[in-house]
Amino acid sequence: MLHVMAVAVSRDLTVQVLEDVNAAKLTDRQQALRNAIQRGEPKCLGVSQVMLGLMVMSYSIPLHFTEVTEVVRLGVPWWSGLTFITAGVVAIILDKNCTMKILWVCLIVSVVSTGLSVIAVIIYSVDMDKNPEAPCIKMVYDQCNEDHYASRVSRGVKSSLLLFTLAQTVISAVLCFLLFKQRRSFGQYSSLNSAAPSSPTTLIPPDMD
Numbered sequence: 001m002l003h004v005m006a007v008a009v010s011r012d013l014t015v016q017v018l019e020d021v022n023a024a025k026l027t028d029r030q031q032a033l034r035n036a037i038q039r040g041e042p043k044c045l046g047v048s049q050v051m052l053g054l055m056v057m058s059y060s061i062p063l064h065f066t067e068v069t070e071v072v073r074l075g076v077p078w079w080s081g082l083t084f085i086t087a088g089v090v091a092i093i094l095d096k097n098c099t100m101k102i103l104w105v106c107l108i109v110s111v112v113s114t115g116l117s118v119i120a121v122i123i124y125s126v127d128m129d130k131n132p133e134a135p136c137i138k139m140v141y142d143q144c145n146e147d148h149y150a151s152r153v154s155r156g157v158k159s160s161l162l163l164f165t166l167a168q169t170v171i172s173a174v175l176c177f178l179l180f181k182q183r184r185s186f187g188q189y190s191s192l193n194s195a196a197p198s199s200p201t202t203l204i205p206p207d208m209d
Contacts, residue, residue, distance in 0.1 A: 042092070042175065042179075043092055043096075046089065050088035050089065052081075052088075053080075053084030053168075059077070059157060060072075060161060062157050066154040067151065069130075069131050070130070076123050076124070077161055080168075083117075084113060091106055091175060103182065104183070107179040107183060110172050114172040117168050118169060121162060124161060124162040125162070127158065128158050133155055
């Protein structure tokens, strides 16, 4: 651990080495903050968020070839997926560069991600309720009409997206809880006004006579 020293030389050549207690305490808190956050495994949660975001965006592609509903019109899979990826990347950065500033950014992004996930879940649920599976109308060779199959594909994809979004909501909420808990524990990390004064160590030079 790095300690910052200050040196003072008096008129009688007495050397005082002053250890900067504030700087030492700051370094200790940085390391403690890093250890506390890494116990919450933000990297694992971040990777999970990135994967969920990519899955949401890729799974939504078939919806553009079926009946266009509110989910597609509002672009729910795209802005929710991008939000998941952003939140995951910030969490991974926090794991590598643990500072209070990045912790604040990660906390804010995670709160936004949680809120947007809840909104996306509501939109998926309302959309699926308003657009039920089309009935099967028998055509030639005893097959159903195209609308039936298209609606089945659409509802299947939306069900998958709904599950992914629910998982993201849980992950974001857990990450928010962990970050908020650590922020409260180390809230005075950047302002150490109550630190103890520096403790001097006096070094007296040898008598040359």
